[in-house]
Amino acid sequence: MSHQQVKFYQTGTLTVGNRLLDKEERTVQATIDRSNSLDSGHRACQGCGEALGARYAIDTAMRETNNKLIAANATGCLEVFTTPYPETSWTIPWIHSLFGNAAAIGTGIAAAMKVKGKEDVRVIAQGGDGGTTDIGFGCLSGMFERNDDVLYICYDNQGYMNTGVQRSSATPGGARTATTMPVGPEPGADFDKGKNVPLIAMAHEIPYVATASIDRLHDLEAKVKKAMSVRGARYIQIFVPCPLGWGSVPAQTVNLARMAVESGIWPLFEGEHGEITSVTKIRKKVPVEEYLKPQRRFAHVVKNPETLSTVQEIADRNIRKFGLLEEQE
């Protein structure tokens, strides 16, 4: 269990900070001296979930490694909005590779550090879902299979947002993208396609795999912390809503992540060496409509009772499969 929820004390561990909690139970994000690895002035859209997720994850990793951290970054939104030449928003050693080889670059940096005897310097490779689940998948699987000492973080916004919102293998069924328009008898992305990379990562039996969401900061930070406490190949996929690609209001980004978790659409779990070791329970279960409705990409899904119930079935299946509900007392 990576994160034990504190239930009382006004807001418990639900808010970013809480003056009533013990110091060690507080988040990195609540500290005045967090590293702000991804600083102001970047060019992400208003309310960008990925910018938020990246700062959450990298700040935590920085704290855990005493700031001895190098990041390799695949092509994608995160790379484009943080580093338009000649500016950079990163306050850490950071390297942009190609679209498909961030995992391989990470492997190379880790090998170089080992050769130089600097194994205290840790390596993160990161990218969006396109660079991870599609284009970089070969390199990623190789990194897993060799158990290279790299933490790979995928910021999952469910599509190629940077290039104009095309479908990726992480795009959910029903979603409208530029390449899956809501036309014809089965509008939007197909329901029977796509891949679940966290489970594929687990199939490699690597030391640590987790899913996280930007609405559960305590949970997210605990997972990054756990990942940095072990060596070998590790994988975290963070759910990061995209106002531009999803057609949602920027202010709703964190709330959409919350609704994805609370509905069962985005199950939060951890796995070690191929076995699931913990799940984060749903706090107050909501129907999938709460998650779908604020997004224009699902407008046609919400209108059609049949597709709506298909999405609800997916959520219910997750709840069953991962045991996401607290057991009735």
Place this chain on the structure above:
Amino acid sequence: MNDTKPFAITLDVGGSLLNKTGSWRTERPVYLDRLPPCNDMCPAGENIQEWLYHAENGEYKKAWLEIMKNNPFPAVMGRVCYHSCEDACNRVHLDDPVGINSVERFLGDQALINQWKVEPGKSSGKKIMIVGAGMAGLACAYHLRLFGHDVTIFESSSKSGGMVRYGIPKYRMPNEKLNAEIHRIQDMGVTIELNTKIDDVIATKEKYGFDAVFLSIGAQNAKLIDIKSDQSIPSLSAIEILRGIEDDVATGLHGHVVVYGGGNTAIDVARSAVRMGAKSVKVVVRNSQDKMPAHYEEINEALEEEVEIVPFRSISEIKKGQLILEIMKADGKRSKPTGKFESIEASVVVQALGQNVDESLLDNLTNLKLEDGVLEVDAHMMSAIEGVFAGGDMVPSERNVTVAIGHGKKAARNIDQWLQGKFQKPSKKHEIADHSMMNTWYYSDAPRTIRPMLDVVRRQSGFAEVVGDLDETNAAFEARRCMSCGNCFECDNCYGVCPDNAVIKLGAGKRFEFKYDYCKGCAMCATECPCGAIKMEPELI
């Protein structure tokens, strides 16, 4: 020197801080303090959210001092206040309102145990005369001492405390707590002259050289109706009975007690009668039970103690040891007689139909008269005579202890300003923090800690205090249920959820600031602020 740039660009290599993304913004977030509904409702003007904030952290003295800014009687009010604050509490939309009253009581008791004190202000050389040592007079005296004025209270009874002592039975208000809180005010240098009835206010004022006067004689004369009677059953006044209980003299309550009236005083007499061994206690009211003006908690506790409420009846006649009641029926908000009668057994009838202000005080004040039984005052609590202020039950307003304490404070502030020659305009009220402005998802589920109640049998046989205390662990727990509506409690959410790192954390107790150079105006901070302390305002372009 060669200053050509690499490639075809004109910018220097550097961090993204050069890129002021604040220019994208059409709306800007602004921190603000909204008025929590509890504070808004409190007749004594307590800053409840603020003192709960200190109590959450276990800083009980700080919390108590915050209460004392507005109310010198936390131990009393933690017992007898009807806590309209809790009725307004936004937490009701989640589970139950915060037990504000229990925490206030806990803090008040802590202050008495630890003998916490408040220092009077630097002497101003001004002298104020107060008539009546009830809650309004005592509260006014306390606040005047904070301003540094000398205060003398003249009280006609043999004890101070007014209706809290003489009108509220001991099972709700133990004397030692009341005495201790009054002593604390006396220790600040307030003189109380007991057994001193003032007949001529102006003459007394001039004789001792007082600079201003505050009248707070309350409303202590019972309203009595003439009941047609052959004197076979005695008819008594509620206020006299409650006074008798306090002074330990025979009250005449015995056998089958019938109380006439539906207010808090009626319930107080009924519950006292239960404790004094009455065979049965009935409360006769002209209308339905839910239209009774008494507080619902008191009615419920009375019912638990087997007091019977007899609705839709009026007392018609006392005849041959029987009480004749006329049956009433609903008529809109009121009730009307039906011409049908019934009789019930009664050993004693108690009238609890309200109280009037004693007019004799005003005999020598030629400019002052009671209108509709009360004394008119202006917005500054000043009567028609310059420098003579009044408050409490004798002026037009709701009659309860909390209102009286609020009057005392308001009058003291106005007297202080009047002595300085000018009334100040009251500051504008903040916008009320409605729960729709909040993101209540963040608050932990935490049901209310109900104060332990004495079991019914123990209550029926004595005047022991009915509602028990919170202890330190559950008092803090109860305080932590406060959602801090409209006021930042430094949960760090805005600091955390900003994708642009455009919020600066200033450190514990200092809250936050926006970096408007980089804030893109996404409004995530305002949306995710649990307590509604951030507002989006249009950017003026």
